[in-house]
Amino acid sequence: MISEPDLVKYLPDCQFGVNSATRLRFDFRNSGSGERVRAPWYRPLCRQDFLRPRTAAMEYPLGRHNFLRSNNLEEMQDVLGRIMCPHRLSYLDKPEPLDAVINSFDLGNLVLNYVQYGVPIAVDPGATGDFYALQIPLYGNALVRSGGKTIISTPEIMAVTDPEAPLYMELERSTKLLLVRADWDFANRVLRDLTGGLLPWKLRFDLGLDVSAGRQCQWFTEVVNLVRRADVGGGMLKGPMWVPQLEESMVARLIQLHAHRYSELLATPAMPASQRVFGQVVDKIEAMPEQLHTEGSLASEFDVSSRSLRSAFQRYLETSLFGKLWHVRLHRAHLDLLWATPEETTVPAVAERWGLWEPLFTQRYGENYGETPEQTLRR
CATH class of the missing domain: 1.10.10 (Arc Repressor Mutant, subunit A)
Incomplete structure (x- = not known):
């Protein structure tokens, strides 16, 4: 997993740090009046010029990866259904044309999406089945029901849904969503790598995650930073060499900071892997650096937990696997x-x-x- 110091060291064009009282803002253009509307956008991210659209395609986050702009409810339902899962949309008030946008960037195990409807709308996908929906309004609010619980998701509260529980959402007219599709099997594999053993229960998170401060805000900073990088291109997203490590890092961080039934186990510090195992891992990296290594893949291959392997790199080399x-x-x-x-x-x-x-x-x-x-x- 890439630690905070590694992100600072290896991604020097980003400002890393958290001030929960400070927010940047992202510009959205009202398609009717042309007036620019200001919406919340989190602070410790990339350069200021990432924040403002430079072309019409960059009006919204992930603007380089636009899938749809439409005023038609059925079209929006069909296109987003193919990206996420089949679902039903219905008006909360009287029917009217949508001001809908879908921008989407597929990393493989994670799919980054920007979604807006422009009208009060109900979204009913039922159980998503094979993925978690990590959803947070960049502007506005959303009512979210999943796993028998209900929360109001705001720019400071992310919803992390249960794949096996029916999901239902109601969104305000002004709501603009950052929506991440996180593969369920992948997340459980990352959890197995973190613990180093088989898991008796599937991974299910608490529904609400406060990302306004602390480690949670740091993690969300990295998520939004990733969205910005997808918009500008290049860096770790140019080619496949680092994407597996990046995806694993994002999910591992979420698992370690958000509440679930394995949280107490993961709170126990991991002993470093033995010097023998550590040496074998280093030999593998040096012999085959072209392979798509991650902490989890190497930990699984050498029968240790990824937390033990991370601890070994810190103890024996004073760096991370990413740095090596x-x-x-x-x-x-x-x-x-x-x-x-x-x-x-x-x-x-x-x-x-x-x-x-x-x-x-x-x-x-x-x-x-x-x-x-x-x-x-x-x-």
Whole structure:
């Protein structure tokens, strides 16, 4: 799992830190009047220029990944049903044209969505079956019922639904949602990796998660930061090399900070994996850095918990698995540049091959090798 210091170190163009009293705001344009409406958006995220739409496509979060803009209820129901699951939409007041938007970015086990309806609406999917819906209004409120409980979800309260329980929601006209589809089997696999054993019960969270302060706000910061990155492209989302680690980190953090029946078990500190196992993991990373390693995949392979493996990296190397993997991939990029000529390859091609992104690639390369990647390639 990527820790907070690692995010600061490896994602230097982001401001990391939490002030629960401070909020940034995101601009939304009223499609009827053209007037700009201000909506809450959380603070400790990326650069200010990420916050404002630069083109018409960027009017809303995930604007580069627009699936639908429509005023038709049946069309909205059909398209969102294919992204999430089949469901029924119904008006809470008299029927009227929607001001609907769906933007969606699929990582694999996580699907990031921005959704608005523009009218008071009821959403009735029943049991979602194979995924958790992690839902929070960026603006407005939503009534959410799941697992026999009801909450009012606000910009400070995220709903984390039960996949096997009927789900029902009512949204205000002004409600604009950030909605994450998190695969249920994937989340349970991450939990098994964290505990290092089989689980007698499926993972079910409490319905409401307060993300206004503390570790919960830090985690939600990373979620919204991921949405911003999907909008601007590049970084960890450019190519497949880091996406499995990123998804696992997001879900592992949620499991460790939100209440469920395994919370007490996970609150117990994990002993570091043995030096023998740790050495085997490091050998695997150094021998095959091109593989899509994660804490969970390596912990499972070497029969330890991912928490024990994380503790071992902190004790024996004073870094994380993420940091070690980055360093090894940087070294492989250095070797590729040493052995190639400018006629055979380019610096961007080598960086992309190893999942290394700018400006961090050139910065770390200079710190380690005393020259730029271009200088190495031309030698």
